[in-house]
């Protein structure tokens with residue numbers, strides 16, 4: 420009985436370590452984030468983070484490589500995506516790893 424409990428605990432630890440490692444890999448995956456970006460953000464922000472002149476004018480969008488934008492923390496940028504800001508509505512269907520990745524992609528636009 421005791422060894423069953425011990426086995427169960429060590430299996431749990433291994434599992435936790437594997438999950439941590441996977442999350443670490445997600446956090447830096449700007450390439451995966453770019454795929455999400457192209458699907459969900461490109462229409463307004465342009466393929467490389469620079470909005471088309473018409474979009475920039477109509478909605479007041481700055482390029483994502485703007486120093487003021489890049490100076491904001493990851494958490495703030497994630498909140499812009501999930502909660503919206505000004506004329507940007509919350510973007511549906513982005514959470515967890517996708518959210519980390521899309522922010523990594525935005526960071527890659529400086």
Ligand code: HEC
Nearest residue numbers: 459460463478479480487488496499500504505506507510
């Ligand atoms: C429907 C058009 C639209 C879509 C789609 C959109 N955005 Fe935006 N975004 C905007 C507008 C408009 C603003 C400017 C908001 C304002 O009024 O301050 C903005 C602002 C931002 C900012 C904030 C800049 C700052 O300095 O505060 C970030 C970051 C951003 N968008 C990222 C994204 C990401 C990432 C996605 C995709 C997941 C996305 N946006 C999808 C329209 C859009």
